[in-house]
Amino acid sequence: MNILILGSGGRESAFAWKLSQSPKCQNLFIAPGNGGTGQYGTNLNVGVNDFEGIKQAVLANNINLVLVGPEEPLVRGVHDFFLADAELKNIPVIGPQKQGAQLEGSKDFSKQFMARHNIPAAKSETFTRETLQEGLAYLPTIGLPIVLKADGLAAGKGVLICLTLQEAELELIDMLTNAKFGAASSKVVVEQFLQGIELSVFVLTDGNNYKILPSAKDYKRIGEGDTGLNTGGMGSVSPVPFANEEFLNKVEQRIIIPTIEGLKQENIPYKGFIFIGLMNCNGDPYMIEYNCRMGDPETESVMPRIETDLVDLLLGVAEGNLNETELVLSNKVAATVVMVAGGYPGEYLKNKAITGIENVRESHVFHAGTGLHNIDEVITTGGRVLAITSLQDNLFDALQQATADASRIYYDGMYFRKDIGFDLL
Ligand code: AMP
Ligand code: GLY
Numbered sequence: 001m002n003i004l005i006l007g008s009g010g011r012e013s014a015f016a017w018k019l020s021q022s023p024k025c026q027n028l029f030i031a032p033g034n035g036g037t038g039q040y041g042t043n044l045n046v047g048v049n050d051f052e053g054i055k056q057a058v059l060a061n062n063i064n065l066v067l068v069g070p071e072e073p074l075v076r077g078v079h080d081f082f083l084a085d086a087e088l089k090n091i092p093v094i095g096p097q098k099q100g101a102q103l104e105g106s107k108d109f110s111k112q113f114m115a116r117h118n119i120p121a122a123k124s125e126t127f128t129r130e131t132l133q134e135g136l137a138y139l140p141t142i143g144l145p146i147v148l149k150a151d152g153l154a155a156g157k158g159v160l161i162c163l164t165l166q167e168a169e170l171e172l173i174d175m176l177t178n179a180k181f182g183a184a185s186s187k188v189v190v191e192q193f194l195q196g197i198e199l200s201v202f203v204l205t206d207g208n209n210y211k212i213l214p215s216a217k218d219y220k221r222i223g224e225g226d227t228g229l230n231t232g233g234m235g236s237v238s239p240v241p242f243a244n245e246e247f248l249n250k251v252e253q254r255i256i257i258p259t260i261e262g263l264k265q266e267n268i269p270y271k272g273f274i275f276i277g278l279m280n281c282n283g284d285p286y287m288i289e290y291n292c293r294m295g296d297p298e299t300e301s302v303m304p305r306i307e308t309d310l311v312d313l314l315l316g317v318a319e320g321n322l323n324e325t326e327l328v329l330s331n332k333v334a335a336t337v338v339m340v341a342g343g344y345p346g347e348y349l350k351n352k353a354i355t356g357i358e359n360v361r362e363s364h365v366f367h368a369g370t371g372l373h374n375i376d377e378v379i380t381t382g383g384r385v386l387a388i389t390s391l392q393d394n395l396f397d398a399l400q401q402a403t404a405d406a407s408r409i410y411y412d413g414m415y416f417r418k419d420i421g422f423d424l425l
Contacts, residue, residue, distance in 0.1 A: 342413020
């Protein structure tokens with residue numbers, strides 16, 4: 001069959017790498033892809049939110065299945081677009097329709113969903129411009145720090161952790177009355193701060209059955225020791241050592257089952273990945289957020305640990321018989337080090353020649369913000385440039401190998417964290 005992946009990051013490179021190994025995948029396409037995805041399939045020059053362009057690409061290339069990488073096209077309704085189109089409606093899309101994508105697209109929706117289904121989460125209330133005074137009165141009742149979240153998609157920047165009441169008051173006013181995050185902050189969720197260690201658990205569902213994929217932990221800050229500005233993610237490891245069987249059982253019973261059952265009860269169709277962002281608070285899992293897709297750079301650590309043919313899993317989702325597929329996981333440990341552009345996450349350098357990729361033999365080099373110049377020269381085009389993933393018998397070896405292999409690659413301004421995962425050893 002012919003498969004189209006939508007997206008252009010390290011996550012999509014890891015999907016492409018995995019799908020290209022399947023004997024069932026004849027032709028693989030990636031739209032728009034990046035400077036590395038051409039190793040696994042054919043890049044198509046179509047943007048992820050260009051639904052008409054996607055339609056033309058699907059018809060022209062006889063695509064039989066579409067896997068959506070990022071959240072934006074899902075929240076904008078790419079799956080609904082397929083279902084409403086006579087020529088596309090029978091082509092399965094992996095990724096929820098608009099309604100299900102609200103689990104990520106609206107923090108207010110997702111918090112209310114958690115509350116309706118008794119899913120453990122931080123205490124919170126939602127406020128708008130009209131209820132600003134109530135919001136200000138609510139702030140001192142939940143303790144410090146105070147978490148403020150723009151309701152809508154804000155490119156990962158919509159969450160503020162305020163250390164003082166005064167800061168929270170100023171920020172709440174700024175978000176609601178000055179549209180600090182544009183329309184995304186026309187509603188703000190004010191939330192209690194959860195103390196603990198974060199991790200992510202990934203679920204694949206056909207809307208009825210589910211498979212729990214490997215858990216992972218990502219490292220969000222730019223600086224070593226998890227300091228400095230937030231980024232899209234500087235590295236990841238899978239599995240997460242503290243997510244043992246007992247903890248994951250709690251996640252399944254308290255979060256995953258109520259989520260799948262809740263979606264069913266509310267007649268929200270959902271075919272795709274559910275990213276469960278969790279805080280481990282003294283051994284008990286609490287929801288931080290849902291995402292309607294896989295994580296990046298978590299996917300780069302998760303895919304190498306899946307031994308099952310990913311096409312079989314995706315077909316199980318499409319056909320509603322995911323329960324009939326077997327998910328086999330590797331016992332090995334994966335570590336991913338993300339190499340970023342100089343200046344990232346602020347304004348960053350671009351169009352720098354990348355050298356040394358061919359010297360990496362023991363790790364996967366998943367391209368993210370890369371492009372091709374003069375057909376075959378790889379250059380940097382984005383903030384997160386490459387994800388280097390190593391799969392080894394233990395965490396220490398995986399971390400060492402990924403870090404050593406990142407050092408074999410060079411471009412002007414190159415930076416990566418050398419402490420990814422070392423807190424877990
Ligand atoms: P989100 O966009 O919901 O993933 O939030 C971004 C980050 O803010 C999360 O990955 C957490 O590190 C942090 N965060 C969000 N909500 C909370 C909370 N209630 N308590 C502590 N940290 C939080
Ligand atoms: N790594 C976090 C995310 O994909 O949202």
